[in-house]
Amino acid sequence: MAPRIVIVGGVAAGMSAATRARRLNERSPITVLERGGYISFANCGLPYYLSGRISGAGNLLLATPEGVRSRYRIDARVRHEVTAIDRAAKRVEGFDHVGDRRFSAPYDKLILATGATPVVPPLPNADAPNVFSLRSMEDMQAIRRWLETDRPRHAVIVGAGFVGLEMAEALVDCGLEVTIVERAAAPLPALDPEMAGYVRDVLDEHDVRLLTGAGLVALHTEQGVVTEVEVDGGERVPADMVILSMGVRPNVALGEAAGLKVGDSGALAVDEYLRTSDPDIYAAGDAAEVVHRVTGQTMHIPLAGPANRLGRLAGEHAATGASARADRVLGTAILRIFDLAMGVTGLTAAAAAKAGIVADVAYVHPNHRAGYYPDTKQIHLKLVYEEATGRLLGAQAVGRAGVDKRLDVIATAIHFGGTVNDLASLDLAYAPQFSSAKDPVHEAGFVAQNQRSGLMPAIHPTNLNGQQLVDVRAPAEFAQGTLEGAVNIPLDELRDRLTELDPARPTVVFCQQGRRGYVAQRVLLQHGFGTVRNLKGGYTLAKRVRRPQC
Numbered sequence: 001m002a003p004r005i006v007i008v009g010g011v012a013a014g015m016s017a018a019t020r021a022r023r024l025n026e027r028s029p030i031t032v033l034e035r036g037g038y039i040s041f042a043n044c045g046l047p048y049y050l051s052g053r054i055s056g057a058g059n060l061l062l063a064t065p066e067g068v069r070s071r072y073r074i075d076a077r078v079r080h081e082v083t084a085i086d087r088a089a090k091r092v093e094g095f096d097h098v099g100d101r102r103f104s105a106p107y108d109k110l111i112l113a114t115g116a117t118p119v120v121p122p123l124p125n126a127d128a129p130n131v132f133s134l135r136s137m138e139d140m141q142a143i144r145r146w147l148e149t150d151r152p153r154h155a156v157i158v159g160a161g162f163v164g165l166e167m168a169e170a171l172v173d174c175g176l177e178v179t180i181v182e183r184a185a186a187p188l189p190a191l192d193p194e195m196a197g198y199v200r201d202v203l204d205e206h207d208v209r210l211l212t213g214a215g216l217v218a219l220h221t222e223q224g225v226v227t228e229v230e231v232d233g234g235e236r237v238p239a240d241m242v243i244l245s246m247g248v249r250p251n252v253a254l255g256e257a258a259g260l261k262v263g264d265s266g267a268l269a270v271d272e273y274l275r276t277s278d279p280d281i282y283a284a285g286d287a288a289e290v291v292h293r294v295t296g297q298t299m300h301i302p303l304a305g306p307a308n309r310l311g312r313l314a315g316e317h318a319a320t321g322a323s324a325r326a327d328r329v330l331g332t333a334i335l336r337i338f339d340l341a342m343g344v345t346g347l348t349a350a351a352a353a354k355a356g357i358v359a360d361v362a363y364v365h366p367n368h369r370a371g372y373y374p375d376t377k378q379i380h381l382k383l384v385y386e387e388a389t390g391r392l393l394g395a396q397a398v399g400r401a402g403v404d405k406r407l408d409v410i411a412t413a414i415h416f417g418g419t420v421n422d423l424a425s426l427d428l429a430y431a432p433q434f435s436s437a438k439d440p441v442h443e444a445g446f447v448a449q450n451q452r453s454g455l456m457p458a459i460h461p462t463n464l465n466g467q468q469l470v471d472v473r474a475p476a477e478f479a480q481g482t483l484e485g486a487v488n489i490p491l492d493e494l495r496d497r498l499t500e501l502d503p504a505r506p507t508v509v510f511c512q513q514g515r516r517g518y519v520a521q522r523v524l525l526q527h528g529f530g531t532v533r534n535l536k537g538g539y540t541l542a543k544r545v546r547r548p549q550c
């Protein structure tokens with residue numbers, strides 16, 4: 001069996017498909033058609049080249065047409081744009097921008113790895129020469145040219161998602177004053193708002209202005225270039241350049257025009273072997289739907305990991321007629337902005353609610369390694385789990401060290417259907433320079449276990465009306481700020497001052513992070529107090545969620 005394999009799109013999914021196909025089938029003719037000027041480039045590295053952290057654009061090229069020809073005998077043609085699929089004749093039609101002529105390529109198996117395109121709003125002047133998106137090497141080169149030749153001072157980034165935030169850091173590194181405008185009430189919509197709120201702090205520290213609730217309304221120009229960005233509410237922000245990072249849309253036009261099924265998510269529908277509604281045409285990467293591991297729903301999750309892994313499987317199936325089933329996806333993603341890392345795996349609390357899952361959450365704020373070891377940093381970790389069963393649904397983490405490791409451990413646990421009990425009992429590597437004997441992952445598991453078992457009933461800081469509030473921190477901490485109406489009884493004095501409290505009133509105890517609150521709660525409950533709850537996430541979370549986000 002030596003099917004002719006044609007792949008449209010030569011980056012993450014496309015090149016993973018091509019090289020896997022070759023490793024499994026030495027005889028198949030394999031052709032990759034890429035409309036851009038490069039194959040296998042590192043989109044994810046583009047912001048770091050712009051900032052100068054990665055030197056030499058060549059370092060972003062993971063492969064070249066010449067390289068894959070000599071090593072894999074793959075015919076990779078750049079600047080070859082596929083314009084149509086003739087399913088009856090089993091060939092693709094296109095335009096060769098190098099030779100300036102039309103071409104046609106027959107296939108037995110076709111793989112669509114056409115990726116996604118940044119959203120550009122249908123506004124006048126969105127095509128001005130100083131308005132950019134960032135997806136390809138060519139986009140990156142255009143931004144670089146503008147930075148070098150026009151020496152902009154003010155940049156406006158539209159959209160505070162992953163790419164927008166990475167670009168904010170890159171442009172600050174280039175010496176620009178940066179404003180980010182975001183239509184939602186909080187940045188980084190992939191995280192729950194209170195976790196994404198840490199982004200605001202780090203942006204403030206680096207003098208990046210973040211306007212939330214500020215959708216793009218207009219791009220105002222002078223002499224053909226944008227000079228101001230107008231947002232909801234009428235504010236006009238000065239701009240010498242604009243980066244549009246408002247999300248991406250899957251490139252499905254080619255497949256759709258050929259009659260392939262497009263799913264509800266807007267991406268190409270595929271089966272468990274990445275086959276579209278035509279069994280000889282596969283789709284993978286940002287152009288195709290994936291199945292969410294937790295909800296089982298089909299979704300569009302445009303990330304490099306799934307694109308690489310699923311592209312590889314599509315290549316295998318196309319080349320051999322068999323492969324493992326397509327992975328289900330958790331949407332695990334991470335970002336570092338300045339020195340702060342933040343990421344997510346699985347469902348946020350908001351996503352769980354949207355999926356109709358009754359979920360509870362646990363917050364912990366432990367150190368990323370032993371507190372006594374030098375240069376230890378704090379992690380903020382939020383765990384989302386199914387209330388009835390303790391099944392892990394998702395996690396979010398923010399911190400200056402150790403965030404990636406905790407997200408990956410929890411992602412692995414979710415992958416294998418783990419529960420909060422599993423997290424609490426994981427046998428993880430420990431020495432003081434790496435972790436604590438009770439790792440942040442364990443801590444999150446313990447808190448969730450205690451909440452579920454009834455040992456530590458807990459309450460979210462947005463629900464505090466009518467409660468007797470007891471701040472069990474030290475007076476010095478209390479003096480720096482507390483919740484309105486709270487009395488201060490430090491934990492170590494609590495047993496001697498019980499008469500100052502009303503045991504019949506529903507009571508909420510809190511400390512900075514939740515640990516002392518838990519001990520205080522146990523004391524009160526065993527001294528006849530009827531209803532005592534520990535404040536979820538302690539004062540650390542409360543002051544964040546009770547602060548206006550905008």
Ligand code: FAD
Nearest residue numbers: 009011012013035043044082114115285286302303304307
């Ligand atoms: P793409 O990489 O978009 O490749 C598709 C290719 O198909 C394109 O080169 C396109 O030119 C070509 N094509 C489309 N239509 C045609 C046609 N008709 N004919 C010929 N060729 C065609 N993900 C992460 O997980 N982590 C990160 O840190 C991360 N950072 C990112 C940073 C940036 C700046 C960007 C832009 C993306 C980032 N991503 C990240 C997302 C990740 O890059 C994508 O999910 C991944 O590249 C998708 O791979 P793909 O092969 O499906 O699509």
